[in-house]
Amino acid sequence: MAQKDKSAVYDGPPDYRVVGRHGVYPEVSHDEAARFNFLAQMNRYLSKQLMPGVAEAFEARVRPAFEAAEGREFANRHEVRKALAKDPAWQWWSALRRATMESRQQAGRWTTIRQAEELADKVRELTEGDDRLELDPCFEQPRSTAAIDHHCMPGSYYTELFPGDVSGAANYDIGIFATTGGMLGRFNDGGGVAVAQWVKQNLPDFAPKRILDLGCGLGHNVLPIAAAFPDAEVIGIDAGAPMLRYGLARAKSMGIENVRFIQGDVSRLDRFEDESFDWIQSTMFLHETSYKLMPMIFRETRRLLRPGGIVLHVEQPQYTEDMSLFEQAMRDWDAFYNNEPFWTKMHEIDLDQWMEDAGFGHNTLIHGGVAAVVDPEVFPEAAKDEGQEDYGRKAAWHVIGARKAA
Ligand SMILES: C[S@@+](CC[C@H](N)C(=O)[O-])C[C@H]1O[C@@H](n2cnc3c(N)ncnc32)[C@H](O)[C@@H]1O
The missing domain is CATH 3.40.50.150 (Vaccinia Virus protein VP39)
Known part of the structure; x- marks a missing residue:
């Protein structure tokens, strides 16, 4: 019997169209889904194909160069991170990883902002007068949530473009598929x-x-x-x-x-x-x-x-x-x-x-x-x-x- 050719088995992320669509899920057009598919594939490629190359470069170039220059081993992750940042393998991986995150945020933003009013109306219809939603109009964001756009998400978790806006939340929802490779x-x-x-x-x-x-x-x-x-x-x-x-x-x-x-x-x-x-x-x-x-x-x-x-x-x-x-040091990349x-x-x-x-x-x-x-x-x-x-x-x-x- 012929051997199954393993290289022919698809092992990438699923197609975006498998995502579960609930009652307030934004409309994601064919082209928008294709963009998320590209980003999910790209993230999978970065982790499965490029990341091992960074590990190889670390052992082959980065560590020996550091030890030759300093006469000792790395003492902590910060030294490793700074040394990695000078290596072209890490630079490629890092620049592409950042670019996929920026692109994922912008892709989700275009999709949700174009339908922001409809989304806000749908959400209002489902939540108005429901005491299971308790918002505080006087709430002051702690500095830790307000001072930064977490993972490059414009406006982070709290910004509203108009009263009742949910486009930031909807963006988070539709794009997490791309960040995690589905x-x-x-x-x-x-x-x-x-x-x-x-x-x-x-x-x-x-x-x-x-x-x-x-x-x-x-x-x-x-x-x-x-x-x-x-x-x-x-x-x-x-x-x-x-x-x-x-x-x-x-x-x-x-x-x-x-x-x-x-x-x-x-x-x-x-x-x-x-x-x-x-x-x-x-x-x-x-x-x-x-x-x-x-x-x-x-x-x-x-x-x-x-x-x-x-x-x-x-x-x-x-x-x-x-x-x-x-x-x-690799895990610290997000910071x-x-x-x-x-x-x-x-x-x-x-x-x-x-x-x-x-x-x-x-x-x-x-x-x-x-x-x-x-x-x-x-x-x-x-x-x-x-x-x-x-x-x-x-x-x-x-x-x-x-x-x-x-
Ligand atoms: C990465 S999200 C995690 C969301 C959720 N736990 C999940 O599993 O999908 C982090 C959430 O923590 C919230 N957050 C961060 N600091 C907070 C604080 N001091 N008080 C209340 N919420 C906070 C943010 O607004 C954000 O929605």
């Missing part, structure tokens, strides 16, 4: 699906009645948790009004009714009573939180948890001694070239120690790992590809948490 599933909820499964498997007797999601954004990862625990009251809190408006409209249009979306600063949660939640969750949130706010957030979560309750933070892995300095200023510091801290400093007992700490759970029919490559690493974009995360003593 690895998060139809509804970009593979992380949340995985967390809900992890909790059910690891804590089979846990039956949360009240769940708080910190930095919920437009709800990509809190909706699967709400769906998995339909009897729970779920509250998502976020600083960005457009994300929250769009989030409630999206949730309702998907038939998920047990989530409230509240505007607030997660380092000031005094609106909630002590011991009033069974589960506090954050997903891909800590790296967008300032070093200053993090201890306050950790202390607040402890105050808010009921005895026996859990807190889980889902993030890209910390920089530990087990991680090579090359990998740490220096993708407007993620908190990324580098956040990933170097000892999260266990910070949790203990917030009052969680050492023996109550939870550690785990989750990989996006996605529809294998549509995302075969994402579902099986354990080997692909994209230093900060891989659809697999670490879990650090705690269970408050009962």
